[in-house]
């Protein structure tokens with residue numbers, strides 16, 4: 465069939481001829497989309513003789529000069545819905561392929577969606593803050609020309625699955641989908657990376673080296689200058705203010721506000737509801753951190769010279785990993801039917817992080833093979849990303865054990881909730897200077913911190929939890945003992 469062998473150019477020529485012959489009659493605008501089957505318009509009459517075959521052989525025709533629905537495709541990680549954070553385009557605006565369209569956020573990470581088509585934005589399906597569904601239209605675009613129409617293969621993007629095209633911003637970047645996903649998960653623009661593979665192809669190693677460079681850069685950032693202490697002498701004494709201004713009782717203004725649960729809070733609802741099925745066993749103890757406080761004073765500046773902020777947390781994390789080596793059941797996961805327990809090879813220690821958007825739990829991977837300084841560098845990176853709301857799903861997934869240092873905010877004891885499918889978590893209280901008796905019965909000033917453990921009592925008994933805690937405590941209270949087993 466002649467029509468079956470039509471190339472795109474032939475189709476354009478054909479349309480041009482039809483347009484020419486239509487001028488001056490009732491039809492003054494014809495585009496290839498009229499060639500599709502079932503299109504109800506008077507122009508169908510003109511085209512009946514060829515429409516069926518052309519449609520069959522050139523299936524792109526249905527989208528020309530048509531309103532094309534831009535479907536929000538799979539972002540991966542089982543994400544089914546996202547919150548629209550910001551639109552970069554407006555209805556009526558022109559848009560080109562790979563232009564950023566909007567930023568969306570799932571309960572795991574933020575992603576910039578880029579356009580697949582050239583055309584004009586006709587409809588945005590969601591307002592900012594609304595929840596967009598994966599697999600449903602995100603916006604409608606009027607596709608303007610044949611060359612701009614979406615094709616079954618995109619020439620300037622190699623091996624791009626639908627799940628990752630969204631984050632690729634133009635240019636001929638050669639990389640496999642796995643590499644693109646790695647870059648996406650770490651919010652890396654592939655355009656910033658020099659590929660070392662064949663024809664400049666970007667390899668996984670290139671992304672990892674780039675990521676390492678970024679980590680290095682983050683850890684090199686100088687510590688924030690100290691906040692100036694307010695000049696108390698200049699402030700008005702409270703008693704005088706009280707004398708001058710009589711108390712005013714104001715009526716409550718405004719009204720109650722109801723808003724949808726979304727973003728990190730939504731993730732918290734899910735995880736915590738799941739955790740409700742776990743019978744939590746609580747175990748609490750007190751630690752004397754006086755030796756550790758002294759040690760950190762001495763090594764903090766050494767770390768600073770290497771561009772790394774060293775808090776207590778990396779030492780708590782490393783000690784936890786060393787204790788987990790002796791008690792692997794605390795670094796395990798339980799399947800949902802409680803039929804199997806998996807002892808995890810890696811110590812991916814999660815830390816509850818208080819971010820501007822709420823509680824999130826990124827994890828430091830493979831703590832068992834990291835030095836304390838390396839853990840500190842990684843923690844610095846996670847904190848920078850967390851405060852910018854840019855933690856990637858790889859940072860947030862596959863944790864095997866968790867610590868929650870609520871003591872940076874305050875408090876002594878807490879009741880931490882296990883992050884399923886993990887089986888244990890520890891909450892650390894505030895380090896306080898308190899009076900205690902030493903070994904010889906002398907009253908001394910001690911740096912005391914409380915720890916609260918929660919364990920899944922279906923698989924962990926109290927004695928195991930207590931022994932683990934004792935091991936961890938021994939290392940934290942006597943940090944010099946850690947040296948022997950440090951890797």
Ligand code: CAO
Pocket residue numbers: 774775776777778815816817818819823843847868869870871872873892893894895913
């Ligand atoms: N008691 C007293 N001071 C503490 C402390 C503690 N338990 N832990 C840390 N500090 C100190 C740090 O050493 C640091 O002091 P310096 O500036 O002198 O070094 C300061 O407090 C601030 O520490 P930080 O917060 O920058 O870093 P960190 O590594 O100690 O903690 C993180 C990191 C992410 C755990 C912490 O920032 C955080 O978010 N904590 C809150 C966790 C939370 O919300 N838990 C509740 C979960 S359930 O909803």
